Amino acid sequence: xxxxxxxxxxxxxxxxxxxxxxxxxxxxxxxxxxxxxxxxxxxxxxxxxxxxxxxxxxxxxxxxxxxxxxxxxxxxxxxxxxxxxxxxxxxxxxxxxxxxxxxxxxxxxxxxxxxxxxxxxxxxxxxxxxxxxxxxxxxxxxxxxxxxxxxxxxxxxxxxxxxxxxxxxxxxxxxxxxxxxxxxxxxxxxxxxxxxxxxxxxxxxxxxxxxxxxxxxxxxxxxxxxxxxxxxxxxxxxxxxxxxxxxxxxxxxxxxxxxxxxxxxxxxxxxxxxxxxxxxxxxxxxxxxxxxxxxxxxxxxxxxxxxxxxxxxxxxxxx
Amino acid sequence: xxxxxxxxxxxxxxxxxxxxxxxxxxxxxxxxxxxxxxxxxxxxxxxxxxxxxxxxxxxxxxxxxxxxxxxxxxxxxxxxxxxxxxxxxxxxxxxxxxxxxxxxxxxxxxxxxxxxxxxxxxxxxxxxxxxxxxxxxxxxxxxxxxxxxxxxxxxxxxxxxxxxxxxxxxxxxxxxxxxxxxxxxxxxxxxxxxxxxxxxxxxxxxxxxxxxxxxxxxxxxxxxxxxxxxxxxxxxxxxxxxxxxxxxxxxxxxxxxxxxxxxxxxxxxxxx
Numbered sequence: 365x366x367x368x369x370x371x372x373x374x375x376x377x378x379x380x381x382x383x384x385x386x387x388x389x390x391x392x393x394x395x396x397x398x399x400x401x402x403x404x405x406x407x408x409x410x411x412x413x414x415x416x417x418x419x420x421x422x423x424x425x426x427x428x429x430x431x432x433x434x435x436x437x438x439x440x441x442x443x444x445x446x447x448x449x450x451x452x453x454x455x456x457x458x459x460x461x462x463x464x465x466x467x468x469x470x471x472x473x474x475x476x477x478x479x480x481x482x483x484x485x486x487x488x489x490x491x492x493x494x495x496x497x498x499x500x501x502x503x504x505x506x507x508x509x510x511x512x513x514x515x516x517x518x519x520x521x522x523x524x525x526x527x528x529x530x531x532x533x534x535x536x537x538x539x540x541x542x543x544x545x546x547x548x549x550x551x552x553x554x555x556x557x558x559x560x561x562x563x564x565x566x567x568x569x570x571x572x573x574x575x576x577x578x579x580x581x582x583x584x585x586x587x588x589x590x591x592x593x594x595x596x597x598x599x600x601x602x603x604x605x606x607x608x609x610x611x612x613x614x615x616x617x618x619x620x621x622x623x624x625x626x627x628x629x630x631x632x633x634x635x636x637x638x639x640x641x642x643x644x645x646x647x648x649x650x651x652x653x654x655x656x657x658x659x660x661x662x663x664x665x666x667x668x669x670x671x672x673x674x675x676x677x678x679x680x681x682x683x
Numbered sequence: 684x685x686x687x688x689x690x691x692x693x694x695x696x697x698x699x700x701x702x703x704x705x706x707x708x709x710x711x712x713x714x715x716x717x718x719x720x721x722x723x724x725x726x727x728x729x730x731x732x733x734x735x736x737x738x739x740x741x742x743x744x745x746x747x748x749x750x751x752x753x754x755x756x757x758x759x760x761x762x763x764x765x766x767x768x769x770x771x772x773x774x775x776x777x778x779x780x781x782x783x784x785x786x787x788x789x790x791x792x793x794x795x796x797x798x799x800x801x802x803x804x805x806x807x808x809x810x811x812x813x814x815x816x817x818x819x820x821x822x823x824x825x826x827x828x829x830x831x832x833x834x835x836x837x838x839x840x841x842x843x844x845x846x847x848x849x850x851x852x853x854x855x856x857x858x859x860x861x862x863x864x865x866x867x868x869x870x871x872x873x874x875x876x877x878x879x880x881x882x883x884x885x886x887x888x889x890x891x892x893x894x895x896x897x898x899x900x901x902x903x904x905x906x907x908x909x910x911x912x913x914x915x916x917x918x919x920x921x922x923x924x925x926x927x928x929x930x931x932x933x934x935x936x937x938x939x940x941x942x943x944x945x946x947x948x949x950x951x952x953x954x955x
Contacts (some may be wrong), residue, residue: 391796520895521929528922621801643811648785662799
């Protein structure tokens, strides 16, 4: 295939995937809007001051203020119109724009997810690779057992245990909050968020590497006298990467979602904390905005991964 | 003996799962105290010791008894949510695979939408909208984790539909239902069992996370997630409130995950 043709196919693939992502996002926004609109209990009433909400006039005013007295399809169109302008609405509770709430929370979550992702991929792939190279050894057995325990333990339990042993008992690390913003406040949250992914990536890497080791081209590479390290890095590791990247990508979204738990344990201000608080307080615009951002993150990550495939494995075609 | 040696993971997993299942069924026999009624504020937060092997909670209830009874809810959630997920996933996968065309692309798009919202966040939102009780947990976990089953079923249906012997059967007048029952279901049953086993493990984990976030099964029904959620406030003084329910939870989830691994190796020797 000439490079120009390939180039064109690539571009039309990217465009069609982008369009698909936009449609998916629109469907999510619509479904969420209607799901959240059937919330029992009057949102306007719950967002208001409990001392005043007995007064029907106040409730009516509040409903009018938030536009909740309009028919649902008008509200939907209004919401979508604002969304196209990049406006996520105004929080019922804080009276500030949802955009600014998210803009304040997002950097913290982004930092946490990024650090955890780096930790998980580095350690997870390394452990899995070593386990595969020493397949059947005691070290392999132990690390794979630890890996399956790591997948089976709830994140918040692991987090609380780390907090108990490292901050409460030994007083080594801070037990929560942002502190002065230094890295040591991120250590426990990042480890907590990472452990299940380290475990999962170690398992995936191990089985993928073992599978690739059996391929003919690895035997050929060894037979033609390449150094063992060259075979391991260039042939085995590179070719094992596709399932590893798939899992990493899928789980990157999982990391994002699980900040909900980790930020709650360690009292961090972020998207996770924001969405949980907003759900509890029935702050619909904030809930909707947060879930939208989570989904957008998910969709973008998946898109990136699909594009990465082609780069890593030229056998995959986009035709 | 040979089977045990060859399928060690499956056997260990099954032992752990059977252990928790019998704990749930025979809870009243094993539990030394009543998990809900035996409150006594004089016994509040007693560390693990002679009378209370795993200590007591803030209301003076025996932790061991609460953990034993808590197995019931966890198992129920794992089983019911996977029955719902498996039913939805298989049905949609079959429909997509058999009918193709617009129906197929609609179902596949629905799957993509489901996959684009993090399951935990979706479940959290569903619990918040409909309220915290056991039925809604079933809904939140039963309607959000079917995508994997759906994809596998669809892929298998597509490939089996094209097989010559199936085409021959259809040409000689076999109905769609017959095709599904005779040819497709037998082929998808083992991957579906594996997916459901792993799914039960993640549903149990997810329930505990929802409880931890305060939207799970509400007291007084004892659940492991809720016990740990309460325990979080006493981590400085009473860590046993968190440690032991967590170990119970890990036991069942680990058992199911080991079983899933073992079953996959046993039923599908290609993947290993």
